[in-house]
Amino acid sequence: MISARRIPALILLLLCVFASDVRAGDFRVLLVLSDNAPLYQRFAKAFMQDLPQGMRVDQLQHAEDFDSQKSDLIISVGVRAAYRVAEKTSQPLLAAMIPSKSYEDLKETRQGGMSAIYLDQPWNRQVEMLHAVMPNRKRIGVLYSEAQEIAGLRSELARRHGTLIARHLGGKDTLSSDLEEVLSASDVLLAVPDSEIYNANSIRNILLSSYRRGIPLVGFSEAYVRAGALCAIFSTPEQLALQTADAAVSYSKTGRLPEAQYPEQYSIAINRSVASTLGMVIGTDEAIFLQLRKSSEDKR
């Protein structure tokens, strides 16, 4: 039974199928962006580069425009696009640029083939970076609210003889006092993506408070490093796009989606002025990168 409210979607779908000049045998990918913000455009642009022959990519600039359009593979870019596609269809979905936690949540409620290219860096990689940048700072402070899963961080830190000083945010009003509590027992403050704690308004006081105590903040994007964080490890939209393209190609050949995976390519940024003000001697970017590479190879 087709309910009346699905008819417009069906018409749209038929229109799509007839309007496209798809050659038979082409592998069709539908790239669904969360919206047309520059961030997603950067992803899309990088994704479109060097596509293999026989792969045909359509783009939707807004997640809301997706309404069960048929394709061999749907790639959502961003959390909003992933939820939209998941809600509308059970076609194979590759969710790119999505935090691992969001993906786990999504997987619980959705049927159908699905995989992901995560946005966040795995804990072990972050711990290796902390170790490479400041091996002597062992007490890692983390302030978090509901959304965070930090048990993994604790065990990864223990492997490097570090201690996790974790504090759960009491509420919006207690941010200052909770932060002071964490800072008073820590050598480093590790920022975690959590808009209740870290946002454009709060970052000022967080950075100033930690700087006053001579404690570096470790961020999770280049913007954090520009703002005054000591360092950050992150993947750019371009790096995520290339990995996504590889996964799409693999799917087109094998018909099997790869396992959900953390970013393979990543960048590091170090604020040298902050480092020298804090009296920290830090190796070159290349040296730290090599050390990270080496420790990840050792693990394998």
Added chain:
Amino acid sequence: MKKRYALMLCLACKTGYASEEVNESDYYQELPVVLSASRLSQPLSDAPNAMTVIDRKMIVASGFRTIADLMKLVPGMYVSYYRGSQPIVAYHGTTDEFSRRMQVLIDGRSVYMPPTGTVSWADLPITVDDIERIEVIRGPAAASYGANSTQGVISIITRDAGSMDGKSVTYRHGDKGINDAEARFGKRGDTYDYRMTLAYTADNGYDSLTSLPNGYTMATFKAPGLLNNSNDSNQARMLNYRGDYHPNGIDRYDIQFGFNHDVQGVGFNDKNPSIYNSYMGTNGDPFHDLIGNSDYAQLGWTRQLDHGAELSLRYSHSRLDQYEAFPVYLAGVYFPGPVVQSLQSSRDEIELQHTLPLNDSNRLVYGAGYQVDRAGGQSAMPPVSQYYSSSYVYSEYRAFAHDEWHITPKWLLNLGGMFEKDDLGQFNTSPRVALNYHVTPGQTLRAGVSVAYRASSTAETSYPLLQPGALIIPAPVMNSPGLQPEKLVSREIGYIGEFPEWATSVDLRLYSDQLSNGIYLSSTARSFVNGMTGEYHGFEATVKHEFDQDNSLTVNFAHAWAASNGVLLAASGQKIMVSADPSNSDILAASIPGNSASALYMVRLPHDYSFSASGYYQAAMQPFDRGAIDYQPAERRIDVRIAKALAVSAGVKGSVALVLQNLLNQAYTEYIASNLFNRRGYVMLTLDW
């Protein structure tokens, strides 16, 4: 159908949740630049000068209540008091009671005031608890900080407007009338932070001398009144406010104002009108109050430009008005008087600065400033039928530039200069060049040369012959109009070593400074003249060691010696240049303590206790302009502090501390023989909520 609805509902609630859940905008959002160039202090290993930083932790651990005392933690710094409430802070030994060769800044605003060119520490509208850290540049830094920084710069950085979110009260009570009550509160907002302090501080200064100093007998001690000579109590009532408006990620506005009403005891027992003192001349200075009202307002604007560049504009106004009235005893006749003197001084200053990273390895800071100093005074001396008033206005322009060039990762060149032009027609150029060589990432060698000038103060160009009381009211007519600025050429070699494996850092400095055109009070001309030359040499060391993260020790040591043309000047009839030290005929050399040292140990103990101990040593010396009776013997002092943090109730924290100064009661005197410091203690209670 039902199942699908349930799924869709669930997804809908998930989607709703997703807006609060982490998403890519958390990762890729733009953030304001918080730790901009002006926020970040230059690391010691890149600085063109030797520098000592006293941070909040050290301030608390030292147990000191005054800013001047904190300077005891700087190697080579002479800290003493003319009276209990009038500190003398000088590098390279004493000058006179108005030490005026140091530049002192609070948040960039210079606080040495006309007409004497000295800092009235008791009138500063801040307490030690308002200070975040103090950066002390040892050696001249005129290239960056202009005239008056011939010996060094004390740069006090007060706590940020956003440094507290809540309320706090502190009470200190102890020996010698120590009675401080402070209340502070602050709020952090999305675009506006502020903090405010209301404080009352009081103490009774030095202890009373009850026996004769330095082996003198009563017969040689012409003035028996020297015993129990201290009238040096001080009460200050103050308020200060700091606001920080940051409407966007680019602009920042710093808004500050403050006020201090200070009543300090001045005068000397041996100058009291009394039958003992019939020998006394007209220079009467009996016990009386000196009342000071000071205030300041400061507005700063900082704008972040592209590529790490920054533009900043600062305007400040400072004012200090002082007043005293007292009777005098003149040639055996008591004059109820009173002698009335008042002094009004102010400074308005505006400065524009552009910080411009030319590339990754080269940063240029340049700017210009303009300041107007006003000094006016009135003196009415009925006993000698002298009445006068004076008024002086001086303006000064300056332009400065400083370039920090990392030629290679190992070589850093700091090149700078200051150009100053004042109303008196003086045009001075103070250049500086310093080359830092990073032997390894943790070890740096530094060599530097700089030139600095000190412009004469109004009190020197218009020296008043009669000086009753505590205030120096400039003469109505300039009597040393041709006074040239003092010039100091400084050469130094420094070493900074970081040894992370031993948790130790080392800071060493060897220097040689040449003073020319030195200004002194001519005994023959009875006015200030140029003509003193001198040289200072010394070695300084600071070693810091962290036993563990809760346990650290800082040790400072300084050795210094000096030479001057004092002997020649004395021989030519300059009585003021006759050394009072029988063992050293060079007045300048005698005024330098050969060795001095300080140490501060801090430890955090279990159960929220913390303990700190500090020790201070200064070799014997003869204060420059004092008589032999004021010879300052070697000074040894140990202070301890023990504190416990308390969790009073939910949301209320506090601490209680006990501070004992001069624990071993090794009584010492400083600058004036009657300035006696015995053991004293106080307790301190703090509540934060």
